[in-house]
Amino acid sequence: MPEWIIVSLRTLLAVVVLFFMTKLLGKRQVSELSLFEYITGITIGSIAASICLDLNTSWYLGVLSLVIWSGITIGIEYLQLKSKKARDFIDHRGTVLIQNGKILEDNLKKIRITSDELLTRLRQKNMFKVADVEFAIMEPNGDINVFPTKENQPLTPKDLGIQIPHETVPQTVIMDGKILDHSLNNLGLNRRWLHTELDKAGVTVENVFLGQVDDMGELYLDLFDDTIQVPKPKTRQLLLATLQKALxxxxxFALDTNDPKAKKMYRACQEKLEQVIAKVKPRLQ
Amino acid sequence: MTVGSKVKQTAASLKGAYATLAMYAQILEQEKDKQTFHEAAEQVEQVRNQLEERIKQLEWEEPQYKGI
Structure with a gap:
């Protein structure tokens, strides 16, 4: 058999074996949490390469080696799931670099990081002032994570004491011009509703690249043809405007009328409408 | 435009607002949101009813503008 055919066959074999190995190893491998997992990734890759090209060794030896590597890796992962002690022994633990705003020089020495490197890594996290850092830790995979002091943390609605309505994830109902019935049913809607909404926007399903419905039942559309402008849904703003106009x-009316009874009635209406607007405003913006 | 027709207009737009609020009360999945919109719809409906009462009264006081 000519060599090129052997190489092709071996490559095909390696691809198939590698595909199933990576399926088995799963997502954890991709994130490379520890040095060991990093090395495993590289080793598996080079073994696969030698299955393809190294004609001096038999192909089944390479496959055997791959199976053993993956088996051990999966075994270790199970061990880590089961016992905390094994986890501490196998994985590096995170090293605290800054605590309570103070740099821990001993820990820097332990993981052999210079002050310049620390500053660079902090800058990568947008922290130019060490004084703004409350806590910094080096994770087992070598990333640095920073927890800024309270006054330097981004402002959230919680800080301002604002109540934010709960909003659920929008559902994608049209993809590549095809209707996804499953997500429509999740929202308690059907094709007829979708067709009405599409008619309102003046487009057909085939022209829609992506369609999403949010929890207020508003449809966002992106068309294949980017020159066409789709009207944005405005029901919410319209409702709020209507209520404010009525108020x-x-x-x-309350100012115009001279009848004291009517004046009183209008004032009551005004209060009620003010309550309504205050209630629904957060959901309509 | 007379006062009566102005009030009528407001009542009509409140009717529309009521319908939209009721629709949202149906669509929203969170029980709390449903409740909020349901209450809001009720209150808008109450306001509209009071305005309708007022319209009747105005028409009785000034029958020459009735139906405008």
């Missing part, structure tokens, strides 16, 4: 009207 202004009622205020005006």
């Amino acid at each position: 202004a009207d009622v205020k005006g």
